[in-house]
Amino acid sequence: MTRLPFPFPVVQWQDEQVVLIDQTLLPQQLAYRCCGDIPTLCTAIRELAVRGAPAIGVAAAYGLAMSWRAHSGAAGNLNEILGGFRTDFAALAATRPTAVNLFWALERIGGLAESLVDGGADPSTVAAALLQEADTILAEDIAMCRALGRAGAELLPEEATVLTHCNAGGLATGGYGTAIGVIYAAREMGKKIHVYADETRPLLQGARLTAWELADQGMDVTLLCDSAAASVLRRGKIDAVITGADRIAANGDSANKIGTYPLAVLARRHQVPFYIAAPISTFDPATAHGDDIEIEERASDEVACCHGLRTAPVGIAAYNPAFDVTPAELITAIITDLGVMRPPYTDSLEAWASAGESK
Numbered sequence: 001m002t003r004l005p006f007p008f009p010v011v012q013w014q015d016e017q018v019v020l021i022d023q024t025l026l027p028q029q030l031a032y033r034c035c036g037d038i039p040t041l042c043t044a045i046r047e048l049a050v051r052g053a054p055a056i057g058v059a060a061a062y063g064l065a066m067s068w069r070a071h072s073g074a075a076g077n078l079n080e081i082l083g084g085f086r087t088d089f090a091a092l093a094a095t096r097p098t099a100v101n102l103f104w105a106l107e108r109i110g111g112l113a114e115s116l117v118d119g120g121a122d123p124s125t126v127a128a129a130l131l132q133e134a135d136t137i138l139a140e141d142i143a144m145c146r147a148l149g150r151a152g153a154e155l156l157p158e159e160a161t162v163l164t165h166c167n168a169g170g171l172a173t174g175g176y177g178t179a180i181g182v183i184y185a186a187r188e189m190g191k192k193i194h195v196y197a198d199e200t201r202p203l204l205q206g207a208r209l210t211a212w213e214l215a216d217q218g219m220d221v222t223l224l225c226d227s228a229a230a231s232v233l234r235r236g237k238i239d240a241v242i243t244g245a246d247r248i249a250a251n252g253d254s255a256n257k258i259g260t261y262p263l264a265v266l267a268r269r270h271q272v273p274f275y276i277a278a279p280i281s282t283f284d285p286a287t288a289h290g291d292d293i294e295i296e297e298r299a300s301d302e303v304a305c306c307h308g309l310r311t312a313p314v315g316i317a318a319y320n321p322a323f324d325v326t327p328a329e330l331i332t333a334i335i336t337d338l339g340v341m342r343p344p345y346t347d348s349l350e351a352w353a354s355a356g357e358s359k
Contacts, residue, residue: 004213004216008176009175011058013062017036017066018034018059018062020035020050023050024047024048038067042092053100054178057099057102060106061134062134064106064113068081068085069131070084071088072124078123081123098293098322100246100283104281105281108137109137116129145176148181148182148278148335149176152335156191158192160191163233163241164179164180164197165198165260166259166260167200168180168244172209179275180213182335195221197210198224198263202302229262233270234270240272241263241264242277242335243263243276244282248283249292250286250349251328252345253325253327254326256324259324261325261326275334277334280336293325295323295325298322300320328345331345334349
């Protein structure tokens with residue numbers, strides 16, 4: 001196995017293109033997908049070549065920087081550049097509805113472009129500023145993940161077994177990880193951590209990505225069938241459950257990969273702490289509670305097929321929500337780059353958001 005450099009180069013800017021680790025090919029092949037235009041990048045996001053809320057946000061930031069440069073080279077005037085840029089903004093925003101980091105990054109880059117234009121900046125100045133801002137978003141993501149990793153690692157004993165779901169590692173972020181970033185940070189502290197990784201049906205992000213990533217980084221990992229999680233919790237094998245999040249509402253309700261909510265219920269039943277790990281960019285103060293989070297529904301064939309092989313009868317209906325929402329009352333703590341937040345989350349997350357805005 002080839003050891004990836006750490007943090008992973010999940011999203012990069014190379015030769016005027018957005019270059020991504022193509023996560024649809026893992027674990028069989030480590031390859032990169034080059035996205036030289038917005039339609040190609042939108043396809044990569046929808047197909048989950050890049051996935052994970054923070055990584056999608058970084059990719060979208062570079063996408064808008066690429067968009068401005070492309071329209072600057074082709075358009076005759078500023079109005080044409082802005083028109084194309086706004087069209088690309090809308091196209092990226094329409095790719096995946098649940099992960100708030102996508103919209104956070106788009107608003108940040110798009111708002112910067114609009115303000116610079118209003119201030120009289122020329123197209124080349126705007127192009128340089130947008131690319132620099134995308135670089136900053138990537139660097140900030142890695143720094144935030146390292147900070148939340150250190151905060152979360154303090155919650156784990158010197159020897160611990162952690163259960164996680166989906167992939168909230170370096171592959172889902174700018175390169176370090178949220179839930180898995182806690183595990184990396186714990187190792188850096190000298191703690192001995194064993195990880196159970198749920199396979200995460202229907203697309204097997206835990207099996208294909210988390211297990212691969214952790215093994216690549218020399219971590220002790222055991223793959224677990226989703227339906228076996230209850231058994232390992234009941235047998236007392238798990239010290240903590242840690243997952244990431246794609247959107248955290250103002251009251252602490254958290255959307256994450258489908259299958260997270262039952263893990264939280266099981267953890268409460270067996271008195272095991274259940275932690276959400278996410279940076280400030282995943283908090284959405286405009287969403288009051290989880291019922292207001294739009295849940296992406298994906299193609300039924302993702303459930304009816306597995307790696308191209310049909311496993312269900314032709315024509316059978318399949319319900320395929322990509323995410324579920326874990327109620328705040330089931331979350332022991334939310335691990336953030338600004339520290340560990342405890343209930344009541346309406347108070348602690350409001351303070352968190354205010355602190356983040358002042359950074």
